[in-house]
Amino acid sequence: MKPQTGTTDQAPADPAATDDMLATQPIGYWSGLTQAAVTRHLRDAMARIDVTQPQYWVLNRVNGGPEAPGREEVVSQLTPIADGPHEIARVVDQLIHRGWLRIDAGQRLWLTEAGEAARARLRELATEVRAVVHEGISDEEYVAALKVLRRMVANVEGGTPG
Numbered sequence: 001m002k003p004q005t006g007t008t009d010q011a012p013a014d015p016a017a018t019d020d021m022l023a024t025q026p027i028g029y030w031s032g033l034t035q036a037a038v039t040r041h042l043r044d045a046m047a048r049i050d051v052t053q054p055q056y057w058v059l060n061r062v063n064g065g066p067e068a069p070g071r072e073e074v075v076s077q078l079t080p081i082a083d084g085p086h087e088i089a090r091v092v093d094q095l096i097h098r099g100w101l102r103i104d105a106g107q108r109l110w111l112t113e114a115g116e117a118a119r120a121r122l123r124e125l126a127t128e129v130r131a132v133v134h135e136g137i138s139d140e141e142y143v144a145a146l147k148v149l150r151r152m153v154a155n156v157e158g159g160t161p162g
Contacts, residue, residue, distance in 0.1 A: 009024060010024060010026060011024035012026075013029035013030075027152060031149065038133055039053070041129060042126070042129050045125055045128075045129050046122070049121070051118065051122060052091070054078070054082055054083075054087055054088060054091045055091050055094065055100075056122045056126070057078050057082075057088075058078065058088065058091050058092060058095060058101070059095070059100065059101075059111065059115060059118060059122065060123075061074050062074065062101060062110065062111055062115075063111055063116070063119055068104070068108035068109055069108065069109055070106070070107050070109070071089075071103060071107045072107070074088065074109060075088045075092065092109065098114075099112055100112055100114050100118050101115055
């Protein structure tokens with residue numbers, strides 16, 4: 001099949017598509033496949049050390065600012081990327097029970113020493129997983145791919161890419 005320039009016709013998703021056929025492939029299929037594979041790989045690696053990806057999100061968020069965030073702040077900030085509306089609140093409870101977070105009288109969340117140690121271990125693991133995902137991909141290629149995806153999101157949402 002000869003590659004076309006400009007707008008191309010949409011072909012059915014084909015995992016075996018050759019390079020000259022990729023311009024006709026559906027982005028939804030390929031971006032969904034990528035998201036599922038990368039997320040599964042990361043979550044499998046975390047499961048081997050008895051941690052979940054949402055637990056890592058919460059640990060990072062609690063650690064990520066100049067002052068301790070409130071419980072509701074963490075829940076509201078992370079719920080849009082969670083698997084459901086109650087997941088982050090449950091994760092906060094799990095981490096308090098595990099002794100990785102503590103909550104003060106003002107409902108502010110703090111990492112404990114054990115929580116900071118876990119967050120540091122998870123950061124190392126995430127860096128290792130990222131290296132696997134990015135193998136053979138230069139920073140320039142990665143940036144170009146993200147710019148294209150960001151442009152596509154802007155195209156369908158009617159905004160301008162940042």
